[in-house]
Amino acid sequence: MRIAFVVGKFPLISEVFVLNQVIGLIKLGHEVDIFSFSRGDTKKIHSDVEKYGLLKKVIYLDPLHRVSDRVRETRMSLSEKYSKKIGFKLSLLDLIRYTRDKFLLMKLIHWLRLKSMRPYDIIHCQMGTVGLRFLPLRRLGIFSGKLVVQFRGEDITEFVKQKGEKVYGKLFKEADCFMPVCDYLGERAIALGCPKDKISVLRSGINCKRFIYSERVIPSTGFIRIAIVGRLVGKKGIEYAIRAFSILKKRGYKAELLIVGDGPLRMRLQELSKELNVDKSVVFFGAKNHDEVVEILNKAHLFVAPSVISKNGNEEGIPNVLKEAMAVGLPVVSTYHAGIPELVQDGISGFLVPERDTQSLADKLGYLIDHPEIWIRMGRSGRRFIEKDYNIEKLNKELVDIYRKLIK
Incomplete structure (x- = not known):
């Protein structure tokens, strides 16, 4: 299988659980890429990051995310032929705006490069908060594949308290599977409105x-x-x-x-x-x-x-x-x-x-x-x-x- 792991920051020394899954899937013969919204500290990293060359597998989404937010608001067609090629629709006004701002234009080019990648079988978001950030990219067709979201604790406790109990409403509808790391968090997800048939508890293991x-x-x-x-x-x-x-x-x-x-x-x-x-x-x-x-x-x-x-x-x-x-x-x-x-x-x-x-x-x-x-x-x-x-x-x-x- 071709699998995309989406994380908030990489590498992150405290998130050994991400490495355990990524390396395990690689050992089982699957093709894994890592997409991260921000860059972690590369000076102090887990030994397995170097051993398995994981830094070479990372594509950073931090410049991409802000562009997708802008593009999401406008899906006007520039031309039917062009929109089919790039997989989304832009208005002429937006295209001019991106062209004037060189920084934004570079983000857009980065986005188009990602769009040209082969589709994934699975897109696995580590943490519900990461799933929310990723959702616009999936809606725009930049990524395709079954969307899996893993709840680990803070994302379904503190974050929900801050943002309200309806914060995951759209994600619950659009993602294909949710994997809380324990029964306790699974019950929390159901109480917040996650369909029970979308939940598969998967405990976080160690080597x-x-x-x-x-x-x-x-x-x-x-x-x-x-x-x-x-x-x-x-x-x-x-x-x-x-x-x-x-x-x-x-x-x-x-x-x-x-x-x-x-x-x-x-x-x-x-x-x-x-x-x-x-x-x-x-x-x-x-x-x-x-x-x-x-x-x-x-x-x-x-x-x-x-x-x-x-x-x-x-x-x-x-x-x-x-x-x-x-x-x-x-x-x-x-x-x-x-x-x-x-x-x-x-x-x-x-x-x-x-x-x-x-x-x-x-x-x-x-x-x-x-x-x-x-x-x-x-x-x-x-x-x-x-x-x-x-x-x-x-x-x-x-x-x-x-x-x-x-x-x-």
Whole structure:
């Protein structure tokens, strides 16, 4: 199959899930192109971006999008013969306007070049917001193929709160399939008006081969490393991890909190750790590439993911790094948030606590530190569950099955 992946930004180090699908489809013998609305940071990229030459597969749509918005408003025919060649209709006035503005003319030429490309079987938009941006390009006939939209969290929570519950109305009608990454988001989509028969839940998987399982045991020093990974934004709940950690320190536990990631809340979180007198035991690593994150996970004993609904309504789907932590054998403590209970089995592969409940978070972390004999059992359970339900090789085959049903 010939497949177009459409993303908001590429490359983006935090969106490993895009790489997992793209590379998986390439390995399965499919032809994949990547279209991105903006350029990411090419100085810090995932190793697979270089390995598979993905930067050579990217075509940037950022100049194209603004042109399509202008052209969409005018579909007057310049000539029947010309409109058939380019696949859309322009008025003479618009053509003159584009010609006078060299920048706009270059965008138009870029658009015509894309129009000349062979059609795709599948156009896969990562995130509902990307689907909305892409829709005008499909309407104008620049791209053809079955339109698939994947919901991942923020796009169907915070974005809907900002724009209103009818924001996806047209997309629900025109796209051919919607793939939320968990049952929770699937139910949200249906509640917003998405036809149930257009929904196929496809969980976001990880490459289990890249995560070496290791049984966790308490070190001879008794010093415990607790890891947390994610952007330093509200929905990650890192504030509550720091507060829970301060409770542990007051109880006399020998532990260190390793915070991996960067974001707008970094300064505030560093100040909080000082206010709570735990700054010497809380390490802020900043942003790390994926291989570096895995290295830190391998050195940790426990993992915490205290996700919450942020003040602006942003929610997770299921954090990929939580799957990665379980894959390497870490007992985890997380929250009853979004799709996380579909991943973490309370009391089996880890513990779940209510959102923003720092006392319960501290209690469960303390219980794990006091009972290292359950670490191996929890780690094994987590690894087995990931291999069974979140193995990217299995999920990419399911993705291909969904594609094939659409193009029959």
